[in-house]
Amino acid sequence: MIGAALGGAARRAGLSAETGESTQRIVWTAMGGWRGIIESVLPSLAFVVLFTIRPEPLLLSLGVSVGVAALFTIIRLAQKSPPSAALGGLVAAAAAAALALWTGRGADNFVPGLITNALYGTVMVVAALVGWSIIGLAVGFLMGEGLAWRADRRKRRAFFWLGLAWGALFLLRLSVQLPLYLTDQVTLLGTLKLVMGLPLFAPMVAVTWLVVRALYRRAEEEPE
Known part of the structure; x- marks a missing residue:
């Protein structure tokens, strides 16, 4: 079942079922700490900087x-940490690089992200509207x-x-980034992808956890 899979994924990511956990720790865990942030940001940042300085050769x-993403994976495997x-x-x-090389367009490096935002946003909104919030x-x-x-x-x-809010986040990213992709504004597209990534993800995780903590703490107190 999708709920069990999502709950299991949350536990594997280090999220706790304890409502007493601090919001700061929950957000930090969800982002993977400094290591997770660097692994998430640096490959895209490297592409944007190099493409801006020297678009050719792609x-x-x-x-x-x-190569940066591969290096992070090798380091994790060498340290026997979860890769x-x-x-x-x-x-x-x-996958994104292969597509961009095949088409010869730097903007196509961002196609997987656009597809992900479209799918996640649509699923989140539809699921919430039919009463089965993700x-x-x-x-x-x-x-x-x-x-x-x-x-x-x-x-x-x-x-x-909360489901609508998360869906709106993904669809907001799509609505801002898709026009830039269609007009081939690669540098601005890459920059906004980074700006609309973790800086928006972290507050959403914080708000979500604060709501969850309030809901379940109240549920624990009601029988008393």
């Missing part, structure tokens, strides 16, 4: 971007209550709005 900026985040970044960077499914299984949240009007309403 292979140079793409090769450095993929999933870095490996995911490497696969994404390699956020609710993930939190329900993370907190060990499965689908019981759907019988609680307060939780159902909160997860509805």
Whole structure:
């Protein structure tokens, strides 16, 4: 079930079911700490900087971007630390680079991100509107209550709005970045991708966790 999978993914990412966890720690864990931030940002940053300085040959900026992602993966494997985040970044960077090399357009390096934003945004919004918020499914299984949240009007309403908020975030990214892609403004597109990445993700995680903590702390106190 998707909820169980999402809840399991959250646990593997280090998120806790304890509502007493600090918001700062939850956000920091979700981003992967300094290492996760660097692994997430540096490949794209390397591409944007090199492409801006020297658009041709395209292979140079793409090769450095993929090389940085590959280096992070190798370091994780050598240190025997979980390579999933870095490996995911490497696969994404390699796929995007392959597409850009095939078409010869630097802007196509951002196509996978545009597709991801479109899919995630649409799924989040539709799921919330039909009463099966993705956020609710993930939190329900993370907190060990499965689908019981759907019988609680307060939780159902909160997860509805959180689902819409997350969907709006992905669709906002798409609405800003797609016109830049269509007009081949590679440098600005890459810059805004970085600006609309972790700087928007972190506050959304914080707000989500604050709402979740308030919901479940109140639920714990009500029987008393």
